Amino acid sequence: MPSTAPVGLGSPTVTTEIRTATRDDAESYLRCVGTAFLEPEPDDTAWATYWLDTMRPDLDRAWGAFDGRQVVGTLRSLPFELTVPGGRTVPADGVTMVTVAATHRRRGLLTRMMAEDLAAAAGRGDTASILLASEWRIYGRYGYAPATEGAEWEIDRRAALCPPPAGRLEAVTVRELRPLAPAVYDRARLRRAGGLTRPAPRWDRDLGLTHPTGEKPEWVGRVVLHRDAAGEPDGYLRWHSGWGDDPRIELTVDELVAATDEAWVDLWRFALAVDLVTHVRAAGRPVDEAVPWLLGDGRAARQTRRGDQMWLRLLDVPAALTARSYGGSGRVVLEVLDPAGYAAGRFALDASPDGATCVPTAEGADVTLPVTTLGSAYLGGHRLGQLARAGLADEHRPGALRVADRLLATDEAPHTTLHF
């Protein structure tokens, strides 16, 4: 439901309206986004048209704060399927393009746009809302918390002593890869919790086949395809490099997607086999990726960065907890605190490797925790015990946190496959 309210204290008579954008608002909408993200001013409307087209058919999810005709705040959401532990998916509301003009900041506009989007997401039946946060402090107040982490690897190629790839690798053009990549990606995203569908318009953009301004594509590089023994594509690598005066020559892994372990090994080995290159760098990778174990000398690989990646806000606790799998068996009563109401309640989780039930209960709680804490633990990326030590969960029955942690733990760290 769109809302109109006076802007906060100190602002004379201006009234801002929160509503979804129309095509007529495109230029102003995109200017607000571009300015907040410190992008150069576009010199024509091609950029706005491009972005609008990538929004379709979801303009009804492009929230804006309007000061008269001028867009002074933006928040757009996209539909995603989110992979949960065990390989099933849940519908997730992916929040992006969150900005408020510096002229209108700290007057509650983000809070109002967020309230509209979360209400719409809950109304649609989305299990969770997800986003990537530019700053840690923005989104906790809305119930989001870090749920997956990403790592950057740097590998000294000459010290790595990596054997060459053994499988079927094929240097293809980007245009040859384009029709094959979505099926490979869709298999790969289901292999690890945190995986996301890739919106169709993103393929051409991410492969550098379309570009907003008619100038340089957003990505320029090379691709290599991996096939299984039957000849089916099961992995691909996008990479780029450059050769200049610097004796250090870096190869950047822009995307390494593997639907099988064989493809994963061969694509990494390929990246490490390119001659002239001295160092290989790969960002946004899983934190527990087994890269050092591929090398003759594991010390040649260093994790140079590690940090929060996808933030998650649970909207429907029973749907979320019954969708995922569990490694062990146990029962625990969780009291979830959520001032916005969506996830609030006391739930009995009864889980085993065969499945789980999660139902509202009037029994006493074993553990009380805010929705943010459960969001951090949901995909297996963080332990409740660790969060409790920081004061972010309370145990009422001795051992209950251990039981809950053993249930929620996953073999692999969750990882988000897409930057959105």
Ligand SMILES: CC(C)(COP(=O)(O)OP(=O)(O)OC[C@H]1O[C@@H](n2cnc3c(N)ncnc32)[C@H](O)[C@@H]1OP(=O)(O)O)[C@@H](O)C(=O)NCCC(=O)NCCS
């Ligand atoms: C993040 C952003 C949209 C927040 O806009 P805003 O106008 O401050 O939003 P609101 O007024 O609704 O803020 C709500 C609350 O969050 C707080 N808050 C907002 N941004 C914050 C930040 N970066 N750090 C700490 N607190 C923040 C506000 O102080 C306010 O607190 P209060 O309710 O206690 O008064 C805006 O600062 C912005 O456009 N930043 C640059 C682009 C960006 O980083 N976007 C996020 C992309 S993930």
